[in-house]
Amino acid sequence: MTRKIAFVASDVPTAQTARAALVARYGNCSEPEAEVIVALGGDGFMLHTLHRTQDLPAPVYGMNRGTVGFMMNEYSETDLLQRLAAAEEEVINPLSMKAQGADGTIHEALAINEVSLLRAGPQAAKLKITIDGHLRLEELVCDGALVATPAGSTAYNYSAHGPILPIGSDVLALTAVAAFRPRRWRGALLPKTAHVRFDVLSPAKRPVMADADSRWVKNVLWVEIASDPGIAHRILFDPGHGLEERLIREQFV
Numbered sequence: 001m002t003r004k005i006a007f008v009a010s011d012v013p014t015a016q017t018a019r020a021a022l023v024a025r026y027g028n029c030s031e032p033e034a035e036v037i038v039a040l041g042g043d044g045f046m047l048h049t050l051h052r053t054q055d056l057p058a059p060v061y062g063m064n065r066g067t068v069g070f071m072m073n074e075y076s077e078t079d080l081l082q083r084l085a086a087a088e089e090e091v092i093n094p095l096s097m098k099a100q101g102a103d104g105t106i107h108e109a110l111a112i113n114e115v116s117l118l119r120a121g122p123q124a125a126k127l128k129i130t131i132d133g134h135l136r137l138e139e140l141v142c143d144g145a146l147v148a149t150p151a152g153s154t155a156y157n158y159s160a161h162g163p164i165l166p167i168g169s170d171v172l173a174l175t176a177v178a179a180f181r182p183r184r185w186r187g188a189l190l191p192k193t194a195h196v197r198f199d200v201l202s203p204a205k206r207p208v209m210a211d212a213d214s215r216w217v218k219n220v221l222w223v224e225i226a227s228d229p230g231i232a233h234r235i236l237f238d239p240g241h242g243l244e245e246r247l248i249r250e251q252f253v
Contacts, residue, residue, distance in 0.1 A: 003081070004029050004033060004036075005026055005028065005029065005036055005038055005084075006028065006031045006034035006038070006058070007019050007022050007026075008031075008049055009041060009045075010041030010066065012041060014065045015066070018063070018065050019040050022077060031053060032056060035058055036060075036061055037060045038062075038080070039062045040063055041065050041072075042066015042069055042072070043066065043071050043072065044066070046060070046062045047071075047112055047113065050112055051110065054110075060236065061083075061084060061087060061236040061237075063075040063076070070155075071151075073237060074238070084236070087237060087239070088236070088237050089234055089236055089237075090151075090167060090235045090236075090244075091232050091233070092149065092150075092235065093149070093227050094149070094228055094233065095111045095112075095114070095147060095149060095226065095227055096110055096225070096228040097224070098223070099210045099217045099220045099223040099224070100222050101218065101220055101221070102221060107210075109215040110212065110213070111215075112213055113149065113151065113155045113156070113157075114147060114155065115147050115212045115223070116146035116211050117200075117211075118143065118209055118211065119207070120207040120219065121206060121207045124206065125141070125143065125144060125208045126141055127140045127145055128198070128201055129198060130197040131190065131194055131195070131197075132195050139181065140176060140181070140182070141181040142176050142178055142185075143178035144177035145174070145187075145198065146160065146162075146173075147172055147190075148162060148165070148172065148175065149165075150166060150171065151167065160177045162187060163175075166244065170191060170193075171189050171190065171192060172189070172227065173189060173190075174187045174189075174190055192227050193227070194226070195225075195226045196226070197223070197224045197225075198222060198224075198225075199222045200220060200222060
């Protein structure tokens with residue numbers, strides 16, 4: 001039964017209180033020594049923890065002390081060791097983003113949920129979309145566009161009317177945000193191996209920002225996105241409450 005646990009918590013008072021109670025009950029060790037990392041907070045803190053600990057061998061088990069908690073398990077202090085022993089593991093590959101700013105600087109970041117491009121001014125963005133070196137859409141006039149992983153398909157992607165993707169599928173969702181031309185274009189399903197490039201048309205007149213899990217780049221000229229199979233985020237869920245079940249359940253709410 002797992003005993004080497006590293007407890008981490010967001011700055012929210014309820015999360016800090018929960019961490020203090022759990023540390024008092026189970027003890028605490030450093031993250032490099034841990035067999036499992038327990039993250040206390042909401043989905044945003046879970047994403048932050050996964051990014052921060054991606055080079056460590058321990059999986060992350062989240063307990064909800066935030067708001068949405070889609071990636072989190074229910075909070076309980078009394079039976080943690082039993083729950084960790086029975087937990088099921090999901091493995092997620094993030095997206096890699098490479099973007100060039102207007103000043104020529106190249107920015108790189110990883111995203112577990114999605115990489116999005118959003119207009120940064122009063123006028124709609126104009127984007128050219130190339131997939132695996134083939135021009136697929138000469139001009140998309142929109143408020144933005146995004147590429148989402150299955151794990152992130154119920155987040156911003158779903159709010160933008162994109163499809164929910166099963167966790168086991170080797171598919172990415174390319175979704176438009178408020179598409180104007182082509183009228184009501186909803187996007188496309190792409191193989192996980194796809195390399196997506198957005199070129200910003202008229203960037204001075206129609207500025208665009210890029211975001212990878214809340215890592216912002218302003219005034220981008222182009223953005224390239226691809227799945228990174230070299231990085232595997234390990235997430236633990238209580239039996240019957242994994243991402244696969246949550247993705248299915250979300251579609252019947």
